[in-house]
Amino acid sequence: MSIELKYPTEVERFLPEIIKRNYGKWKERKFHGSGIIEHISETGERVFTIKVALPPNARVSADTLEKFADIADKYGVGALRITVAGNVEFITDSLEKAQKIKEEVEKMGFPVGGWRGAMWGINTCTAFLTCQIGVVDAPSIGKALGDALKPYFTGEIPLPAKLRIFISGCPSGCAGGTATDIAIVGMWGAPPKIREEVLPLCMPPPKALAKIPESQIFLVQVCPTGALTLRRQDGQIKLVLVGEKCINCGRCKDNCDAFDYDPKDVGVAILVGGRMSNSGGGPRLARNLIPWLPANPPRYEEIVAVVKQVVEVWRQNAKPGERLADFIDRIGWAKFLDLVGVPRPIAEYMWMPDIARTYLTYRARGEYIFKGFRDAI
Amino acid sequence: MAAPPGLPPPEKLLEKADEYLAELEKGPWPSHVSELKKTGYPVRVYGVGLVARKSPWGPSAVKAKRLTGVLARIARDWVPGGGEEVHFRVFHTPGRFLPTDYLRKIIQISREYGVGLIEAVGQTGAMVINVKSKDLGDKMIDTLREIGTDVGGSGDAIRELNACVGPALCEFALYDTLNWLVAFRKDKRVHDATAVPGYPYKFKIKLSGCPMDCARANRGDIGFIGVWKGAPEVDQELLRKKIENGEVDPEKLVANCPSGAISWDPAKKELKIDGARCKKSMHCIRAAFPAIKPGKEKRVAVVVGGGSKGRYGPKLGWFIGFLKPDEVDKAIDVTFKVIKPWDEEAQAKYRLGDYILMEGLYRFIEKAGISLEDTPKYVEKLPDNVPYRVLPEEERKKFAEFAEKVKQLVRV
Ligand code: SF4
Numbered sequence: 001m002s003i004e005l006k007y008p009t010e011v012e013r014f015l016p017e018i019i020k021r022n023y024g025k026w027k028e029r030k031f032h033g034s035g036i037i038e039h040i041s042e043t044g045e046r047v048f049t050i051k052v053a054l055p056p057n058a059r060v061s062a063d064t065l066e067k068f069a070d071i072a073d074k075y076g077v078g079a080l081r082i083t084v085a086g087n088v089e090f091i092t093d094s095l096e097k098a099q100k101i102k103e104e105v106e107k108m109g110f111p112v113g114g115w116r117g118a119m120w121g122i123n124t125c126t127a128f129l130t131c132q133i134g135v136v137d138a139p140s141i142g143k144a145l146g147d148a149l150k151p152y153f154t155g156e157i158p159l160p161a162k163l164r165i166f167i168s169g170c171p172s173g174c175a176g177g178t179a180t181d182i183a184i185v186g187m188w189g190a191p192p193k194i195r196e197e198v199l200p201l202c203m204p205p206p207k208a209l210a211k212i213p214e215s216q217i218f219l220v221q222v223c224p225t226g227a228l229t230l231r232r233q234d235g236q237i238k239l240v241l242v243g244e245k246c247i248n249c250g251r252c253k254d255n256c257d258a259f260d261y262d263p264k265d266v267g268v269a270i271l272v273g274g275r276m277s278n279s280g281g282g283p284r285l286a287r288n289l290i291p292w293l294p295a296n297p298p299r300y301e302e303i304v305a306v307v308k309q310v311v312e313v314w315r316q317n318a319k320p321g322e323r324l325a326d327f328i329d330r331i332g333w334a335k336f337l338d339l340v341g342v343p344r345p346i347a348e349y350m351w352m353p354d355i356a357r358t359y360l361t362y363r364a365r366g367e368y369i370f371k372g373f374r375d376a377i
Numbered sequence: 378m379a380a381p382p383g384l385p386p387p388e389k390l391l392e393k394a395d396e397y398l399a400e401l402e403k404g405p406w407p408s409h410v411s412e413l414k415k416t417g418y419p420v421r422v423y424g425v426g427l428v429a430r431k432s433p434w435g436p437s438a439v440k441a442k443r444l445t446g447v448l449a450r451i452a453r454d455w456v457p458g459g460g461e462e463v464h465f466r467v468f469h470t471p472g473r474f475l476p477t478d479y480l481r482k483i484i485q486i487s488r489e490y491g492v493g494l495i496e497a498v499g500q501t502g503a504m505v506i507n508v509k510s511k512d513l514g515d516k517m518i519d520t521l522r523e524i525g526t527d528v529g530g531s532g533d534a535i536r537e538l539n540a541c542v543g544p545a546l547c548e549f550a551l552y553d554t555l556n557w558l559v560a561f562r563k564d565k566r567v568h569d570a571t572a573v574p575g576y577p578y579k580f581k582i583k584l585s586g587c588p589m590d591c592a593r594a595n596r597g598d599i600g601f602i603g604v605w606k607g608a609p610e611v612d613q614e615l616l617r618k619k620i621e622n623g624e625v626d627p628e629k630l631v632a633n634c635p636s637g638a639i640s641w642d643p644a645k646k647e648l649k650i651d652g653a654r655c656k657k658s659m660h661c662i663r664a665a666f667p668a669i670k671p672g673k674e675k676r677v678a679v680v681v682g683g684g685s686k687g688r689y690g691p692k693l694g695w696f697i698g699f700l701k702p703d704e705v706d707k708a709i710d711v712t713f714k715v716i717k718p719w720d721e722e723a724q725a726k727y728r729l730g731d732y733i734l735m736e737g738l739y740r741f742i743e744k745a746g747i748s749l750e751d752t753p754k755y756v757e758k759l760p761d762n763v764p765y766r767v768l769p770e771e772e773r774k775k776f777a778e779f780a781e782k783v784k785q786l787v788r789v
Contacts, residue, residue, distance in 0.1 A: 003444065003572040006527040007468050007562040011555050013525075014470040014479065015545060024544035024553070027667050039546060049546065054497055055407040061415035062484045062493040069477040069484070080480065081546075082473040082498045084539065084592065091546075110407050125500055128426035129409070130462055132434045132450060137427055139409050140397075146406025169432075174500045177596050177685025179693065195379060222726050224688045249690065255726060263381045263430035276595055278588035279658045280635050283595045285691050297427045298400040321633065 016077040018047055018093060034155025035112035036098050048098040050090040051083075051114040052105050053153060056124045056142030056167075058086035067108060075100045085121040085164065087114060113153040117320070119163045121153070122146055123176050127169030127186070133253050134169030135186035135266055136295040141167050144300045148308055160318035160327070163311065164275075171250045178286040179274040181324040182307060187292055189265030191227070191246035195258045199239060202256035209237050222251045267292045270306055273325040280326040287333070290342060306340075313339045380455035381429045387457035394424030417492030418507060419460030422452045429455070439463055441514040445574055446503070446529040449511065463511055464496075465528045466503035467521060471555040472542045473498065482524045490517035501581075503530055503537040532574035535567055540584035541591040548666065549659070550586030551603025551675045552702035557584050560705045566713055577723040577732075581684065582712065587671070588657045595694045596683040598729040599712050603702070605672035607652030608638070609662055616668035617646055625665045633660050675702050679749065681715050687728030694730075695738050698749025711747060718744040 012020065022041035030038040032048075039047045054060060060068075072080050072090055075097040081089040090101045102112045114120045124142035127134035145165065151157040168175040169186040178185070202219060204212060214220055214230045219239060222228075227245035231238050253259040270293065274286030289310070293302050310324075317339065318327040328336045384390060398420060401410040413420040426433035437451035446466040452459045470479070487495050487506050490513045496505035508514055518528050530537040538561055541547070543554030561567050561582060570576070583597030587604070594600025619625040627641040627648060638654035639661060641647075650661070652672070661669045680694030697715075700708055715729065718741065723732040733741045742752060768776075 003442075005468075005529050005568055005572050006522045006525060007559075007568075008470045008526045009559045009562050010525075011471045011559055014472070014474045014476060016474070016476065019474070019545050024550070026544075026546070026548035029548065029666075039548070047546070053407060055409040055412050057409055058497040058499075059409045059412050060495055060497055061412045062487045062491075062495065063415050064412060065480065065495060065497075066484050069480050072477050078478075079474055079476045081542070082469070082475065082504075084473075084498060084502060084541075086498055088497060109411075111405070123500075126496070128423055128432050128434070129413075130434065130448075130450060130464065132432055132436055134432045136430075137432075140401055140427060143401050143404070143406055143408055143410075147404030150405045173685035173691060176500065176593065178691045179593070179596055179685075218725060221724050222688075224690075251688070251726070254686075257436055260379055266430060276590045276593050277659070278590065278656070279660055279663075282635075282656065282658070283590065283693055285693060295430075297430065298397040 016079040048092050050101050052088050052110045056139035071104050087121050111154050117159045119152040122165045124167040125169050125174035138167040138169040141300050148304045161321050161323045178271050179276050183271040183286050185269045187269050188248045188261040189267050191243040192259040192261050195260050198258035222255050267294050273328045275325050381431045393428045397427045398424045416494040418494045422460040425456050439511045443528045445531045445534050463508040464505050466530050468526050472545050486520050501537050502539040529571050533576045534574035535570040535580050538582050539592050541586050543586040554584045554586045557705045564709050578726050578728050600680045600694050602678045604657050604676050604678045606674040607672045608650040608655050610670045611648050612668050619668050630661050682730030682733040684728045688731040692730040698752035714745045
């Protein structure tokens with residue numbers, strides 16, 4: 001089958017004139033306070049970019065976007081840019097206009113900031129706004145955190161280096177995985193419960209079930225730890241969940257609506273010290289600092305307090321330019337836990353090689369997989 | 378999902394929901410609730426979810442011309458009043474530049490066929506537009522196509538591609554990420570794999586212009602990252618000027634280099650960088666640009682197997698070789714070489730990285746038939762050594778042949 005898609009492919013069509021003239025010719029950048037960056041081209045032209053925070057999950061109304069467009073037409077070069085972190089950038093050609101834009105958007109209630117030693121933004125997944133498997137609501141956590149951390153974004157309180165925060169509503173990590181300075185990830189807290197009445201939708205019919213080898217059953221395949229298995233009982237075959245093996249990864253729920261959880265167990269894990277960039281010690285995944293915290297809407301005091309504590313520990317003790325990951329490396333994990341005041345870290349989160357954390361601890365059945373894995377790292 | 382236990386009666390529930398929503402409109406950070414309230418989005422459903430501490434949405438379906446990029450949800454039966462949420466993933470423009478004339482068209486479409494709500498950038502990198510009702514879906518798709526974009530990228534398909542801003546607005550870009558993005562989009566194979574889902578799981582392609590990796594290429598199923606070989610280029614004259622002006626501190630450059638590749642000769646006022654040790658961290662370049670620039674021998678590093686979902690949890694990519702900045706066609710070929718064994722052999726819901734873990738990186742490289750510049754040939758990091766093993770016949774043969782060759786060389 002072939003369906004014709006129409007991609008926006010003309011680079012030229014979408015670039016503002018001034019960018020087109022200087023494409024690939026940039027040679028210098030300067031910062032003008034927090035949130036305004038100047039790029040200088042070989043041609044002598046200058047472009048000013050103003051970074052503005054959007055609401056959690058980058059959800060904006062058509063009305064607000066229209067006002068942005070008006071500002072971009074009046075003071076900018078008639079274009080905006082959306083960043084992957086969910087900020088919007090205005091582009092203009094003079095510092096005065098840049099300041100004007102800053103004023104205008106701040107009047108609308110959108111803070112300007114980011115870049116260099118600051119919080120670059122808070123990314124959240126959609127969670128309860130759209131998602132059917134979200135465990136906690138990421139956008140409202142994002143809002144509560146944003147309210148508390150705004151001075152770190154706008155530069156009122158400078159940070160040692162860049163800080164990115166991602167909030168994902170469940171272990172799927174849609175907000176950008178765990179390769180970030182601080183990642184907050186929704187956790188079910190307890191193994192899921194199977195809703196028997198929905199399960200048949202995801203399983204082969206009983207007659208077929210008796211004939212298919214267990215390893216070929218989709219839900220069994222999908223569970224990485226072997227927590228989901230088939231059990232024969234009084235001549236019947238049933239899917240059962242072995243609670244002790246479950247790691248709350250959510251893969252089963254991802255693939256079948258029959259898995260449910262009790263809201264009273266739900267919380268978040270806090271991971272720290274990941275990053276994408278090759279600076280310092282290179283890219284890496286974050287480590288689990290706190291495996292579970294309660295998530296209490298709408299203000300999430302517990303989460304906000306812990307995140308603020310982590311940021312403060314880093315801010316007050318790090319060297320200039322040192323990202324959270326490098327800071328932790330320098331002082332050592334144990335010292336860092338002490339400074340944050342974490343009560344009793346769970347050992348299995350600590351010694352795993354980054355990539356193998358889930359895998360090795362809870363590795364699946366069979367030698368074969370393990371051998372293959374050893375070749376790969 | 379079942380109704381959470383202990384839910385208050387409907388009126389109370391809605392009252393509480395309104396309370397929570399109002400709370401989320403306070404405070405200095407921009408509020409998504411305030412934005413939602415300006416649109417036709419069923420914000421109370423969201424509020425009920427917050428109170429119930431459970432997602433209010435359940436799966437639904439929509440009939441539209443598109444197989445991917447179309448998602449629909451319906452409120453669970455315990456949500457008073459109910460509600461519907463249908464949204465489309467719309468391809469972003471290269472570099473996510475939105476000229477206002479184009480943006481205004483999007484706004485108009487969102488008002489006409491949608492609820493007036495736009496997710497400026499979804500987590501897949503696409504723009505997400507909410508649709509007013511299921512029947513308007515096709516009309517919206519047609520109008521989007523008229524302005525030159527489309528709906529797509531969900532399910533087990535190639536997702537919306539992601540490239541950093543690159544040469545358009547960044548002096549560090551080492552190859553033209555935006556034109557690479559366009560070349561990928563124009564390729565028929567990419568196009569087909571985006572339109573029709575058929576892989577074991579999703580597949581993400583990401584393009585970053587430099588090792589700072591703004592497009593998070595290291596987390597894509599396949600990522601392309603601009604790098605250079607050897608040492609960064611140093612313009613000693615310019616650097617001395619910068620040092621004199623107090624813009625750059627040479628001691629700091631030395632101290633901050635994570636690989637210890639930099640040395641400063643105070644007598645000659647010269648900075649030396651050892652290319653073999655340089656880890657391409659961008660530290661010195663960012664501190665002293667343009668006196669220190671990326672090296673002349675530019676390359677694009679190919680990494681595969683990253684991602685945050687998948688059977689074995691979050692992973693970063695593995696390096697499988699270099700391309701040259703003009704070899705975008707080869708990059709597309711490599712992409713499909715990488716996809717082939719995974720598509721054929723991996724179990725359902727295995728990301729490429731999971732498959733590579735199963736196979737072992739080196740067997741995977743062999744199976745995919747990848748041979749690029751500097752494709753790794755040996756296992757560099759051995760967890761621990763198992764000295765004995767039963768080898769299959771063909772492997773024994775390979776070693777016998779090897780011994781023959783060595784015998785010729787050393788003449789025993
Ligand atoms: S898939 Fe994950 S969450 Fe589901 S039973 Fe298995 S381990 Fe538990």
